């Protein structure tokens with residue numbers, strides 16, 4: 001038995017969906033612990049693309065228990081749409097496989113309105129959010145005025161909390177953001193209806209996860225977004241509003257840190273980012289455009305084109321440290337095939353000062369120029385390779401160099417979107433070393 005946390009080590013979109021989907025096969029319980037429907041996990045099953053925003057991708061495996069923990073913020077409309085879409089594909093026949101924490105906070109219609117209106121403020125600082133109301137929902141949680149899933153199940157409590165919130169929200173919407181206010185009756189009636197439909201899934205999930213751990217089950221904690229989007233450790237303020245690092249798996253699901261066995265980090269073989277903010281190794285040129293096309297780098301949630309750049313070892317080293325990552329997965333190595341030369345960012349030059357660690361100051365980071373190491377590329381197509389030893393020499397050199405720079409073992413290499421396009425060097429749910437395929 002093992003409790004394994006999976007987190008992204010860049011700015012999200014590292015290809016976590018596919019890896020989590022593979023690891024879910026060996027897990028009994030899969031837990032989402034932070035973020036909301038700003039995330040989008042794309043999984044390809046039998047050549048069909050499935051995009052999940054809230055429900056753990058483990059749901060695509062029959063008989064697995066999937067939990068949305070207290071650290072997640074839930075838009076109940078989108079949650080129900082996702083449940084319906086899974087049901088229409090016959091992926092959720094047994095409702096008891098899905099459990100939602102009583103303590104998860106609700107994304108309300110005014111959160112979305114505030115998120116979008118703030119981004120449109122002419123004199124505001126644009127973050128490039130997904131517009132899903134995530135930031136305003138977490139603000140209310142920390143401000144102690146948020147509405148939880150359990151509140152939705154009690155009409156009186158919900159009525160009181162909604163009424164209290166609307167006074168403030170409507171004032172802010174109308175007088176500051178110059179938007180239309182929202183109607184109490186409309187939200188109340190809609191949300192009470194949604195609550196009735198969601199009720200059967202709501203539970204004390206902390207109790208259930210702890211019971212599962214006690215009973216020797218394999219638990220997979222599925223992170224969303226990436227470490228550099230973490231509200232404490234990321235490129236603040238160009239971050240999301242939750243903690244995306246491994247420690248949040250405990251807080252966002254109600255378990256103690258002594259219950260965790262392994263932390264696995266996912267890194268794309270190059271770097272991407274959506275939204276605003278500094279990106280030292282960005283390729284603002286034809287090569288960046290070509291990586292975007294070859295890697296199909298368009299947001300799973302918003303469809304926005306992702307900014308692309310070289311692998312940044314300095315940044316991933318920071319992510320490894322803040323999450324205590326013990327094994328790394330490299331995804332999308334196949335996308336780099338056909339390049340003459342490949343670069344790895346190994347540090348930064350900020351106005352003549354050298355940085356070998358990720359700087360804390362955004363101003364410094366914005367002024368940083370990447371320092372690169374250059375390696376020879378490879379021309380071979382990697383999609384059908386299933387053994388490490390069969391990778392082209394230069395692809396192996398690239399992987400070995402990353403491993404050395406990061407001083408962290410690479411345990412899985414992903415070479416395409418399909419489940420089978422993967423090389424497993426070490427399986428996190430077992431202790432044995434293997435070189436096999438999915």
Ligand code: IMP
Nearest residue numbers: 012013038039128129130239240274275
């Ligand atoms: P928010 O989470 O919608 O508030 O957006 C804040 C920042 O996080 C923006 O730059 C978004 O593009 C980014 N972001 C949020 N979720 C994801 C994700 O799942 N993948 C990549 N970027 C994300």
